[in-house]
Amino acid sequence: MRHFLTTEDWTKQEIEALLEDARALKAAPQSGRLRGKRCALLFFNPSLRTRTSFQVGIADLGGTSVVLDAAGTWPLEVEPGAIMDGEAEEHVAEAARVLSTYVDLIAIRAFPKFEDWSREREDPILAGFVKHATVPIINMETIVHPCQELAMLMALQARHGDLAGKNLTLTWTYHPKPLNTAVANSALLAATKMGMNVTLLCPSAEYMLDEKFMEAGRGLAAAEGASVRVSHDIEDAYRGADAVYAKSWGRLDQIGLPMEERLTSDDLRRFIVDEDKMALTNIATFSHCLPMRRNVKATDAVVDGPNSLIIDEAENRLHVQKAVLSALIGS
Amino acid sequence: MRHFLTTEDWTKQEIEALLEDARALKAAPQSGRLRGKRCALLFFNPSLRTRTSFQVGIADLGGTSVVLDAAGTWPLEVEPGAIMDGEAEEHVAEAARVLSTYVDLIAIRAFPKFEDWSREREDPILAGFVKHATVPIINMETIVHPCQELAMLMALQARHGDLAGKNLTLTWTYHPKPLNTAVANSALLAATKMGMNVTLLCPSAEYMLDEKFMEAGRGLAAAEGASVRVSHDIEDAYRGADAVYAKSWGRLDQIGLPMEERLTSDDLRRFIVDEDKMALTNIATFSHCLPMRRNVKATDAVVDGPNSLIIDEAENRLHVQKAVLSALIGS
Amino acid sequence: MRHFLTTEDWTKQEIEALLEDARALKAAPQSGRLRGKRCALLFFNPSLRTRTSFQVGIADLGGTSVVLDAAGTWPLEVEPGAIMDGEAEEHVAEAARVLSTYVDLIAIRAFPKFEDWSREREDPILAGFVKHATVPIINMETIVHPCQELAMLMALQARHGDLAGKNLTLTWTYHPKPLNTAVANSALLAATKMGMNVTLLCPSAEYMLDEKFMEAGRGLAAAEGASVRVSHDIEDAYRGADAVYAKSWGRLDQIGLPMEERLTSDDLRRFIVDEDKMALTNIATFSHCLPMRRNVKATDAVVDGPNSLIIDEAENRLHVQKAVLSALIGS
Known part of the structure; x- marks a missing residue:
């Protein structure tokens, strides 16, 4: 069993x-x-x-x-x-x-x-x-969220073929409420398992995922000759990406605090996935698990653009x- | 499609x-x-x-x-x-x-x-x-509520045969809360489409259905040589009816007001469908979509009487x- | 039908x-x-x-x-x-x-x-x-709860064979809230119908089940040559039992009172089914409908012991x- x-x-x-x-x-x-x-x-x-x-x-x-x-x-x-x-x-x-x-x-x-x-x-x-x-x-x-992992991989493979050596940028995005980290943890695990180089983009060290998932991701990447790196620099993180995966998550160090103290700053809205950022990439595909707040996490232009995989991933x-x-x- | x-x-x-x-x-x-x-x-x-x-x-x-x-x-x-x-x-x-x-x-x-x-x-x-x-x-x-329309028509046809030229009285009834107008709009559309003459009975002009449905109903009736008329006179509206369809709905002009200001007057309880009113009709059938508040919208005698179609309509x-x-x- | x-x-x-x-x-x-x-x-x-x-x-x-x-x-x-x-x-x-x-x-x-x-x-x-x-x-x-009755009987028969003449102790247990009497009523009806001698154990006369179920149980038992008795003495009630069935229920005389006035005394926690009490029995089986609060109604040792029928009964x-x-x- x-x-x-x-x-x-x-x-x-x-x-x-x-x-x-x-x-x-x-x-x-x-x-x-x-x-x-x-x-x-x-x-x-x-x-x-x-x-x-x-x-x-x-x-x-x-x-x-x-x-x-x-x-x-x-x-x-x-x-x-x-x-x-x-x-x-x-x-x-x-x-x-x-x-x-x-x-x-x-x-x-x-x-x-x-x-x-x-x-x-x-x-x-x-x-x-x-x-x-x-x-x-x-x-x-x-x-x-391992089912989401498989759906993401299936969508990426349909567009990119073999994923080994491809660059995936996993970007934190703003959201009015702190959310579960599960999909971000999972995107990291799935991408590294297939040999993608993952850049984790988030506002600061406080937004890091749990070290046990970071360590697992690094191990999986290493086994495939790929890498995991962390960036807090938006332009740097988007440059050269083949795939951009967006997700919001709450700070682990704020878990347990009253919700009103955990709200993220409006200044962090700049992490929205938009056409300017996507223009820095290697004509990257875009995805996000659903539901997704339009024009908060990603602009309509990106969500409805030809490289958006969100519906494919959901179907998968x-x-x-x-x-x-x-x-x-x-x- | x-x-x-x-x-x-x-x-x-x-x-x-x-x-x-x-x-x-x-x-x-x-x-x-x-x-x-x-x-x-x-x-x-x-x-x-x-x-x-x-x-x-x-x-x-x-x-x-x-x-x-x-x-x-x-x-x-x-x-x-x-x-x-x-x-x-x-x-x-x-x-x-x-x-x-x-x-x-x-x-x-x-x-x-x-x-x-x-x-x-x-x-x-x-x-x-x-x-x-x-x-x-x-x-x-x-x-x-087009599914309810078909159910109503199926019940009426089973009792009346061809509906063309038959008289349907669509009566507003009292209800403690303002309700959706959907079933009333639909009863009007369905009956006129089949060529029934519809009398819409309601307490006053404030209780009229949206003009777009009134206009559609008049057009449908005209195409079949039938008519739509509005009445605020209970006895006049019941007289000669072949079918009585009851429903409560809220005033469109009060939508958006606080609920307590929208409650209808107790005086309007007189719109209840009862045996005295039904006696004015042409031995009319009675129906109402369910759920229905007994002895508020219609009396037990009418609801349980031989001309009540409520269970047939619901089954349909x-x-x-x-x-x-x-x-x-x-x- | x-x-x-x-x-x-x-x-x-x-x-x-x-x-x-x-x-x-x-x-x-x-x-x-x-x-x-x-x-x-x-x-x-x-x-x-x-x-x-x-x-x-x-x-x-x-x-x-x-x-x-x-x-x-x-x-x-x-x-x-x-x-x-x-x-x-x-x-x-x-x-x-x-x-x-x-x-x-x-x-x-x-x-x-x-x-x-x-x-x-x-x-x-x-x-x-x-x-x-x-x-x-x-x-x-x-x-x-007649479906629970059948499930209980099926579990008891699998372990005890013919139930006629076997002794079942139906014990009230403490619970933080007053609960429905249905399963207790049903355990009494089912056991007596199969000819079991039932001892109903509860803290005092105020905890008695509705007389109509007591009377029905006595009638069923009599028809099979069995008996129903009531006890408020824990040791007496467990002694010689072949099966112990536990359930909490609220006092009928307190129905309608505000919930805070109906809470049972902490002193009544002593009715928990534990190994000491079970040691008084004839190596009795133990059961309880689920859900069941562990270490409040029965101890882990009893619930997880070899004579516990709770999972069998639930499966049944x-x-x-x-x-x-x-x-x-x-x-």
Whole structure:
């Protein structure tokens, strides 16, 4: 039995095989690979795109999905030995074991709560399910977002072919609220695994991603003869890029602070992806996971331009997730 | 590719064909017409009846449905060029294009917010999806409710046969809160399209429907040699009616006012449909879309009487929607 | 046409037949027994386990399910003749009749509101649906929880074989909030129907279950030559037990009081199921419906011990509900 929790658990060759299958599934969407299989989609945070693409994908493969909306309503205890007289009505030990008797696979979205990163970086809810469940688990976004990684890679490969040696600029962008770092962590992991040279552009050292992901990215890059560097200089970071990937994320050192103290400065709006910056690149493609605030993170001209991959990447979620489902429980 | 946004886009003959197919689907509910087809049901407002009838209907035809509950949780930007630093996390341009890659049809419920009728009467969310989506769209109630129109017509035809020349009284009724005008607009459009003479009964000129629907209704009636008239006199409006259709709606001139200033007068409770009023008619049938407040909009005696079509009309939602789905994406 | 509202409506032999079929369905989960059948799952209260097991079970049998989440959003009028100018937008007469035209079966969860037990003990929402619906109805927990009863019996039979003459201790446990009595009522009904001697353990007379369930339990027990007794003495109640079933419930005499006045005393935490108490028994099995607060209702050592049936019982929900669905609408 195997899980899909992070691409770090899958070799480059295995990732390539998933992408190859995703392309086959795009060409021939429907089959009986999941006939008789039931999947629980457990959302501790809202979702529309992920929910739709999983539900459609499972149906395309002949399986059954059940959506469990735990957003805000199902506090789950994860500590072993806890005396449960607080908010949590159920322990993950029971939730995971019972769901495992009903379904053949559990997919989970559980964002960090941005209260205590030292605990949240251990991905406690996902780890709890992995510990107690007896069926495969898919990560639908926690502190990484491996399904988005595959979708990004599939979109980049369709445009760039072999990604080895290509330059990807991963740029932080302004957003009115501090967001999850998962997609940024994941873009770094996915790009380096395929041998891309990654430039991480962010306003200052305070905006750095967790060192465990930086270290993993550097290791993956090194194994492919590629590199990871950090820049706080916008022009420098865009110059020579083959691909620009944009995402906003909150400062890890501000997690736990009241939200009003964590708002980023208006001055940081200058990180918006626009045509001037893109003109510095090697006619780079542009992408961003969705949803995306237009004219805040990227201008309409970039988003709607010929090198924008955002819709392709979003579409690919459907295809790559079907490949992952097939790999884990398909027949 | 064709949408089902309003019956105004469909000829009388096309509407008759949909109704004919709905009757066939009532007799033989299950088939494979939608095999391999996926439909997204996007609700910006709550629904139980519409959701159930669409989900069951799609399953009956062998298709897959995904329910997306956007009620209150997914503010969508619709303005081109907007700088999205407010509430909206996503632009309809992306929502519509991405959903179009996952599904074969999008059905949308998006009531006006009753904040600014001059904008809301343009049906901005539905229009945004029509502009950007690349798959057919069904209107599940915005400022009109064309699925309800078909259900109403199917129920009326089953009882009255050919509707041409029959008299329909569309009566406003009291309700503790100002409601959407969609069903009233739609009842007017549907009845006039089939050549019914429509009497619109409401307390005063302030309760008139939007002139664009009045004008459309008059045009449709004229084309069939029928008429539209407005009355504020209850006895006059009921006299000679073959069918009474009841609905409450809020005053358009009060949209945007605080809710407490918009409440209608208790004196208007006299518009309730009761046996005394029905006795003035030509043994008229009675209907109302559901839900319906008993003994506020109509008395139990009328609702449970032999000429009440409310359950038939509600049931017909299932059959007519299957006909529409078949017409748009069926094989 | 037959409903599954309470096991009181089903004979011991019929219950045995359902359990026999549940074991067959556990061995061979998938079939076409519900092909072409549609089921509405109507939740006036949240659910994850019940929802999942019903959705998966219906899919396993080839049927279609529609989940209707009425939790907090759909106040339904149940009084005949009501003038509906309050909160309720719809009468159960319409809700039940319309759903009956869309689906082949309606399953309902509707907890009492704990406002007025004299009314709530009549199960008004379920009774309203039974009165007006024209399709079979399944109780997914109201003031009893018959699906949980079957799951409990199936788990007990797997471990104990014939249950007649075995001793079951049904123990109240502490919980920070007053809970529904449904599962306790149901455990009493199910165990006595199978001829178990039931000892009801609770802190004092104020914690007694409704006399109508006590009386029903005594009658069922008498018919099988078994007994029901009440104890407020923990050691006495555990001694000689073959099975311990734990559940917390609120005092009926405090229903309607402000929540803060209804909280039980910390002193009552002593009712926790622990190894010392279990050591008094005849190596009893332990069970509890889920969710369950660990180390408040039962200690980890008991919950994770070799005689704990909680996961088996939860799994059985899937199998027994499929048997009930088959009995009501299967082909």
